[in-house]
Amino acid sequence: AQSVTQLDSHVSVSEGTPVLLRCNYSSSYSPSLFWYVQHPNKGLQLLLKYTSAATLVKGINGFEAEFKKSETSFHLTKPSAHMSDAAEYFCVVGPFTDKLIFGTGTRLQVFP
Amino acid sequence: SQTIHQWPATLVQPVGSPLSLECTVEGTSNPNLYWYRQAAGRGLQLLFYSVGIGQISSEVPQNLSASRPQDRQFILSSKKLLLSDSGFYLCAWRSLGTEQFFGPGTRLTVL
Numbered sequence: 001a002q003s004v005t006q007l008d009s010h011v012s013v014s015e016g017t018p019v020l021l022r023c024n025y026s027s028s029y030s031p032s033l034f035w036y037v038q039h040p041n042k043g044l045q046l047l048l049k050y051t052s053a054a055t056l057v058k059g060i061n062g063f064e065a066e067f068k069k070s071e072t073s074f075h076l077t078k079p080s081a082h083m084s085d086a087a088e089y090f091c092v093v094g095p096f097t098d099k100l101i102f103g104t105g106t107r108l109q110v111f112p
Numbered sequence: 113s114q115t116i117h118q119w120p121a122t123l124v125q126p127v128g129s130p131l132s133l134e135c136t137v138e139g140t141s142n143p144n145l146y147w148y149r150q151a152a153g154r155g156l157q158l159l160f161y162s163v164g165i166g167q168i169s170s171e172v173p174q175n176l177s178a179s180r181p182q183d184r185q186f187i188l189s190s191k192k193l194l195l196s197d198s199g200f201y202l203c204a205w206r207s208l209g210t211e212q213f214f215g216p217g218t219r220l221t222v223l
Contacts, residue, residue, distance in 0.1 A: 032210040043118075043202055043214035044156075051210060090156070095210050098144060098163070099171075102156045 006103035023091030114139035118215040131190040135203030143205040
């Protein structure tokens with residue numbers, strides 16, 4: 001069965017400090033993996049995607065994620081948080097019969 | 113470039129009233145289209161998806177329905193709204209890649 005688990009429902013960081021949002025997945029074959037960001041009352045924006053090429057994926061706004069097959073993880077990182085990074089982040093795996101499986105989300109708070 | 117539109121942006125409706133939400137995509141042909149609902153404090157729930165005109169797959173049996181009258185138009189409807197239909201409705205499209213692209217959403221409040 002395919003699934004995705006976001007290990008933290010809330011993460012709080014200070015501006016200028018690193019960000020780590022954790023995601024583990026389960027899949028019977030090599031899936032595509034994505035991170036999306038959602039600001040309040042907005043749609044989801046694609047941050048980055050992994051599709052079996054380079055294991056370190058760089059996305060927009062300075063975010064990157066590393067695919068680790070041995071750990072079935074796809075954690076999202078950023079070296080230095082900015083106030084504008086405060087949002088909800090979704091780890092997503094798929095497609096499975098054209099459908100994506102969404103994690104439950106991690107709310108990132110950034111304090112000045 | 114591709115653009116996805118949803119309207120209305122916000123909607124307040126009484127229980128038992130009908131619903132029609134519209135989604136249109138520009139700049140691509142024959143996209144796969146999706147309707148999701150995001151209830152407060154909960155993740156995304158796939159409601160319907162479509163791989164072509166008139167082809168609708170339902171993921172969750174409920175009082176909602178979807179239609180795709182044109183290649184790049186996807187409509188979400190209900191004949192009688194329930195309180196539990198309140199939420200944030202998101203339309204998305206996918207073309208050649210594996211990723212989906214989302215619209216700005218419609219905030220529906222049923223009173």
